[in-house]
Amino acid sequence: xxxxxxxxxxxxxxxxxxxxxxxxxxxxxxxxxxxxxxxxxxxxxxxxxxxxxxxxxxxxxxxxxxxxxxxxxxxxxxxxxxxxxxxxxxxxxxxxxxxxxxxxxxxxxxxxxxxxxxxxxxxxxxxxxxxxxxxxxxxxxxxxxxxxxxxxxxxxxxxxxxxxxxxxxxxxxxxxxxxxxxxxxxxxxxxxxxxxxxxxxxxxxxxxxxxxxxxxxxxxxxxxxxxxxxxxxxxxxxxxxxxxxxxxxxxxxxxxxxxxxxxxxxxxxxxxxxxxxxxxxxxxxxxxxxxxxxxxxxxxxxxxxxxxxxxxxxxxxxxxxxxxxxxxxxxxxxxxxxxxxxxxxxxxxxxxxxxxxxxxxxxxxxxxxxxxxxxxxxxxxxxxxxxxxxxxxxxxxxxxxxxxxx
Amino acid sequence: xxxxxxxxxxxxxxxxxxxxxxxxxxxxxxxxxxxxxxxxxxxxxxxxxxxxxxxxxxxxxxxxxxxxxxxxxxxxxxxxxxxxxxxxxxxxxxxxxxxxxxxxxxxxxxxxxxxxxxxxxxxxxxxxxxxxxxxxxxxxxxxxxxxxxxxxxxxxxxxxxxxxxxxxxxxxxxxxxxxxxxxxxxxxxxxxxxxxxxxxxxxxxxxxxxxxxxxxxxxxxxxxxxxxxxxxxxxxxxxxxxxxxxxxxxxxxxxxxxxxxxxxxxxxxxxxxxxxxxxxxxxxxxxxxxxxxxxxxxxxxxxxxxxxxxxxxxxxxxxxxxxxxxxxxxxxxxxxxxxxxxxxxxxxxxxxxxxxx
Numbered sequence: 001x002x003x004x005x006x007x008x009x010x011x012x013x014x015x016x017x018x019x020x021x022x023x024x025x026x027x028x029x030x031x032x033x034x035x036x037x038x039x040x041x042x043x044x045x046x047x048x049x050x051x052x053x054x055x056x057x058x059x060x061x062x063x064x065x066x067x068x069x070x071x072x073x074x075x076x077x078x079x080x081x082x083x084x085x086x087x088x089x090x091x092x093x094x095x096x097x098x099x100x101x102x103x104x105x106x107x108x109x110x111x112x113x114x115x116x117x118x119x120x121x122x123x124x125x126x127x128x129x130x131x132x133x134x135x136x137x138x139x140x141x142x143x144x145x146x147x148x149x150x151x152x153x154x155x156x157x158x159x160x161x162x163x164x165x166x167x168x169x170x171x172x173x174x175x176x177x178x179x180x181x182x183x184x185x186x187x188x189x190x191x192x193x194x195x196x197x198x199x200x201x202x203x204x205x206x207x208x209x210x211x212x213x214x215x216x217x218x219x220x221x222x223x224x225x226x227x228x229x230x231x232x233x234x235x236x237x238x239x240x241x242x243x244x245x246x247x248x249x250x251x252x253x254x255x256x257x258x259x260x261x262x263x264x265x266x267x268x269x270x271x272x273x274x275x276x277x278x279x280x281x282x283x284x285x286x287x288x289x290x291x292x293x294x295x296x297x298x299x300x301x302x303x304x305x306x307x308x309x310x311x312x313x314x315x316x317x318x319x320x321x322x323x324x325x326x327x328x329x330x331x332x333x334x335x336x337x338x339x340x341x342x343x344x345x346x347x348x349x350x351x352x353x354x355x356x357x358x359x360x361x362x363x364x365x366x367x368x369x370x371x372x373x374x375x376x377x378x379x380x381x382x383x384x385x386x387x388x389x390x391x392x393x394x395x396x397x398x399x400x401x402x403x404x405x406x
Numbered sequence: 407x408x409x410x411x412x413x414x415x416x417x418x419x420x421x422x423x424x425x426x427x428x429x430x431x432x433x434x435x436x437x438x439x440x441x442x443x444x445x446x447x448x449x450x451x452x453x454x455x456x457x458x459x460x461x462x463x464x465x466x467x468x469x470x471x472x473x474x475x476x477x478x479x480x481x482x483x484x485x486x487x488x489x490x491x492x493x494x495x496x497x498x499x500x501x502x503x504x505x506x507x508x509x510x511x512x513x514x515x516x517x518x519x520x521x522x523x524x525x526x527x528x529x530x531x532x533x534x535x536x537x538x539x540x541x542x543x544x545x546x547x548x549x550x551x552x553x554x555x556x557x558x559x560x561x562x563x564x565x566x567x568x569x570x571x572x573x574x575x576x577x578x579x580x581x582x583x584x585x586x587x588x589x590x591x592x593x594x595x596x597x598x599x600x601x602x603x604x605x606x607x608x609x610x611x612x613x614x615x616x617x618x619x620x621x622x623x624x625x626x627x628x629x630x631x632x633x634x635x636x637x638x639x640x641x642x643x644x645x646x647x648x649x650x651x652x653x654x655x656x657x658x659x660x661x662x663x664x665x666x667x668x669x670x671x672x673x674x675x676x677x678x679x680x681x682x683x684x685x686x687x688x689x690x691x692x693x694x695x696x697x698x699x700x701x702x703x704x705x706x707x708x709x710x711x712x713x714x715x716x717x718x719x720x721x722x723x724x725x726x727x728x729x730x731x732x733x734x735x736x737x738x739x740x741x742x743x744x745x746x747x748x749x750x751x752x753x754x755x756x757x758x759x760x761x762x763x
Contacts, residue, residue, distance in 0.1 A: 066722070066723060067723055067726065101719060102719075102722070102723070102725070106680065107673050107675050107676070107677075107680070108453060108673065108680070111449055111673065112446065112449060112450060112716050113719075114449075115444075115445040115446040115448070115449035115450075116445075116446045116716065116719055118445045118446075119444040119445050119446050132594075132675055132677050135596050135597075135674060135675035136673045136674055136675045138674070139600060139673075139674030139675075155593070155596075157593070157596040157597060157675070160597070161597070197592075198553060198569075198591070198592050199549070199550075199553040199592040199677075199678065199679055200592055200679075201590075201592060201593035201594070201596075201677065203592075204591060204592040204593060205593065208575045211573075212575075224573065228550070228553065229679060229682075230546070
């Protein structure tokens, strides 16, 4: 009897101690004690119209997968956003409170996370990070008139029909088209094999536009292999099919976890085509337990390269490394840019912290098509009224475990 | 005389269940209109209704019929996608949102019942754990099938294609430019109009309760429970085992389909991968923790366990860990001898009163 009581007591103590950890680890209040930004002179980026200036404290909410399969994306985006928030707060002008909520990359949980943030008093949303979740939340922000800027949800369904939902990343069609164009220009005569996940909106969407554009530019596709979430542990069938059909370039519009398996198995069977990924490939180098030598020579289309030599990227990478002990990926840069874009938009619209979410939304939606922002993921980013970003994609190749421009 | 008294007790529990749900609805509605309910809870009301219906209907299969079903989310998926197709394709024909919602729920229930029939006919004739195996497979098969499904709608009607090879896109449906895509294969249904409301969810829960409780207390329900308790004895007194198993299983599938349709029309995007094995297990956890065969237990377990992970958001990364610990503690507490003694002490008093009456 005593024993059982003691057991329950221990369990309770464990819960409480965990709670304490969680409380400290996940705090999103502005950290006023962070060291001031080291590169002060080039922080306020871009040539935003200096018509108005914002004032007061704004509440920014973030939604992304902080746990679960896609946690690398959500954590990176939210960490990047937090760094930007700390930098902006250190500038002294407007102050931003940032709070990130977990959505496990699931639409239902994402709406719940969004509602939790609305209870907290969120004025502008950074997120959701993944596509499916972002589509579900976009309908809610449209009804509630809350301005939302997703760092990395790339489907056109996220923004279509919603005037107050904007993207930092390329849309899926852009990535598919961009990849096909890049391959046909730089590797003419390549025999392309595609391996994609056909139960995933992101993967299927890029594959569809890639194939359509490949038809237009005369790129030869010799094999197509599909897999699903449940079969992403073995790719020998798809790789053998690609090899026997003579593919010398494998296009992988997929996330990095299956890509790691594909690279490993291709090496195991002595098949060495050029692998070409899109932004989902980003993150593979930071994957725990991944042998980075496998990714040698892998190309990917990404808007961000951590070893670009401009000062701003370098300071961001250094800061990220110091705080989180890893090189930031594109999602971290997207999250970082998202906060700066909102900052620029708030400045341009002359918003103040005591405005309601609806008022801020209308004000920002009006100025978004007029502002130009220089970010880590692109110089001179501009937005169409539809919410689509316009910036140049960049192809990088992995050499010695880092991205370099070919 | 004795029988009448026994009936009265179950009837009392049933009426208490109805009253409890109605009271909960009224209180929540009042709180909502008074602005006392935060957004987080308000947003969870419709999914809670869906999961209550799911849990109650699964309880019919697992608790009342005594067969293990591991693919309940598959029926939810069938209901959700057929409901979404019905609601979206009737957008012009039926102007009223609530009418489309009712049609969608009916269509979802009908298709899920059909799926239940197809699964049930071969499997429910067998003895043993075959239903668990087959429903597990069914859930996975439905997921894969919907991943291949392309559906669009224009003024000429519905267009459908099965994308088995993985190379078709929505453009291959041959729709007129005015047409809209409803289900885009792996991307699922996007841009669905949100028709579900808490009121509709409440009505569906009440409907489910009326159907399930009346079924359980009817002649058919007693036959179903007789099969659960002793199949051979039930057969020996002339109960048609397959027929009654089918009645319970198809009812359960149809209700899951109705819940799915309501769920599907509550979110603007819905992918087939949502209704995977984990969702089936989640609902099974609601049923088991609420108590096998206990309808009101399922209702409370579904509501509490749905809110719990959201209420634990302050634990950030550790919230699912805390959730698991809470589940274990609930299990320990309900099996605790002290608590059982305590509950046991309450019981005799009640029977004592009954004797006196």
